[in-house]
Amino acid sequence: MSIFTRLWQSPARREFVLNVAFVGLFALILVGVVLGTVLPSRHKELEIQDAVAESSDSSSSLVEHFEDVFVAEVFSGTSPAELGSMDVQSELSSSSSLPPAHVTTPVSSSIHLQTAGATTPAVGSHASSLLPASLESVYASSESEIPPSESSSQEPAFWGLTYSPYNDDGSCADINTVSAQLRKVATVACNIRLYSTDCSQLRNALQAVGSSNLSMGIHAGIWISDGASRMQSDLDEFVAAAKLYDSSLIKGVSVGNEDISKGMSEATLVGYINQVRARLQTEGLEHIPVYTTEQDAHFTRALAAASDLIQINVHTVFDPVFTNIAASVRSVIQQANAVKSNIAGNKLVRIGETGWSSAGNTGPSPLTLANEIAYAQKFKCAADAANYEYFYFEAKDAVWKHGQAVAEQNFGIFDSTYAAKFDFGVLSSCEQGKNWMKSVLPLI
Numbered sequence: 001m002s003i004f005t006r007l008w009q010s011p012a013r014r015e016f017v018l019n020v021a022f023v024g025l026f027a028l029i030l031v032g033v034v035l036g037t038v039l040p041s042r043h044k045e046l047e048i049q050d051a052v053a054e055s056s057d058s059s060s061s062l063v064e065h066f067e068d069v070f071v072a073e074v075f076s077g078t079s080p081a082e083l084g085s086m087d088v089q090s091e092l093s094s095s096s097s098l099p100p101a102h103v104t105t106p107v108s109s110s111i112h113l114q115t116a117g118a119t120t121p122a123v124g125s126h127a128s129s130l131l132p133a134s135l136e137s138v139y140a141s142s143e144s145e146i147p148p149s150e151s152s153s154q155e156p157a158f159w160g161l162t163y164s165p166y167n168d169d170g171s172c173a174d175i176n177t178v179s180a181q182l183r184k185v186a187t188v189a190c191n192i193r194l195y196s197t198d199c200s201q202l203r204n205a206l207q208a209v210g211s212s213n214l215s216m217g218i219h220a221g222i223w224i225s226d227g228a229s230r231m232q233s234d235l236d237e238f239v240a241a242a243k244l245y246d247s248s249l250i251k252g253v254s255v256g257n258e259d260i261s262k263g264m265s266e267a268t269l270v271g272y273i274n275q276v277r278a279r280l281q282t283e284g285l286e287h288i289p290v291y292t293t294e295q296d297a298h299f300t301r302a303l304a305a306a307s308d309l310i311q312i313n314v315h316t317v318f319d320p321v322f323t324n325i326a327a328s329v330r331s332v333i334q335q336a337n338a339v340k341s342n343i344a345g346n347k348l349v350r351i352g353e354t355g356w357s358s359a360g361n362t363g364p365s366p367l368t369l370a371n372e373i374a375y376a377q378k379f380k381c382a383a384d385a386a387n388y389e390y391f392y393f394e395a396k397d398a399v400w401k402h403g404q405a406v407a408e409q410n411f412g413i414f415d416s417t418y419a420a421k422f423d424f425g426v427l428s429s430c431e432q433g434k435n436w437m438k439s440v441l442p443l444i
């Protein structure tokens with residue numbers, strides 16, 4: 001008789017076997033239920049992790065894409081939504097009733113500006129399609145939400161500004177006016193360039209900077225366009241002012257401004273430079289660099305040899321052909337590079353003037369406030385990237401230039417009352433677009 005048969009014949013043992021079988025069956029069912037629940041859940045979890053990893057890779061690629069766009073456009077500071085949709089001329093026309101302070105967005109004509117009957121490609125148009133509408137609205141409002149106190153705590157935007165201390169009627173500004181103006185200039189520039197010593201402008205600038213403890217270098221000028229007598233008068237006043245005040249605030253002196261372009265001979269100009277240097281050495285002021293300032297095309301090797309540094313004026317706003325603002329900025333840097341390679345030798349090359357007027361006519365270049373903003377922002381970024389010192393032209397609108405072209409009177413970043421013509425915060429946006437993209441794209 002088998003063991004199974006003997007077990008089955010005993011009622012007690014039969015009950016035990018049935019109980020064991022029932023428990024085993026229940027255990028199998030329970031295990032099946034657990035596995036049926038856990039395994040799909042784990043599979044789903046793995047799918048989610050893969051999806052997150054793929055999304056992260058996609059976000060990284062988008063960051064790189066937008067960085068390329070911003071770098072290519074010298075970080076224009078304009079949002080992707082605005083780049084893809086804004087017509088600069090129509091936007092300005094529709095907002096012409098607003099005061100200048102409301103026009104705060106720099107717009108590159110290489111992105112979306114209609115000039116000479118042609119519209120250039122909108123670089124941002126494909127970029128905006130990659131962003132959800134909610135993120136486009138966040139970008140559009142991101143700059144306007146920065147408190148003024150944060151903007152004012154930043155370093156001044158410009159390396160330098162040209163400064164002329166004349167009232168609107170052409171009279172000389174007094175020391176109180178100069179002090180008030182330079183305190184405003186110091187918020188946006190680290191250096192000023194003067195052209196002469198008339199109106200006691202060097203004395204007033206030295207007194208204003210010293211008494212207000214402004215972090216500002218003064219680059220003086222001696223006017224020579226009116227002949228030897230005026231040159232000697234300016235030189236005498238320069239020496240007197242430098243001895244009366246702290247001469248260490250004077251970082252250099254330009255003997256003349258574009259005088260070769262005005263018809264002066266090279267020999268005469270070199271003679272003036274040498275005369276000024278010899279006088280400063282006699283007066284114990286030999287620590288002050290002496291040089292001239294000339295248009296890049298007229299800066300000769302002889303002028304370079306006579307100068308302690310090379311200071312050139314480069315104004316592409318007067319060029320006979322206009323493509324876009326970005327191209328105009330690139331041309332300035334290229335011309336400075338050419339002087340550095342062909343003329344300067346080992347001497348410093350500095351851009352003595354460059355800028356863009358907000359009104360008037362200089363030829364094909366469109367003179368609008370939007371383009372002045374775009375040029376200032378793009379040039380500042382390009383010059384910083386190329387390690388050029390420069391003086392942006394100019395501090396305030398030169399209403400005092402009576403009888404001259406409208407364009408000549410509207411190069412200022414301040415108007416004639418020293419009210420800002422636009423939000424200077426846009427001048428610090430070289431990295432702003434990149435940093436913003438890095439912060440928000442992972443949220444997509």
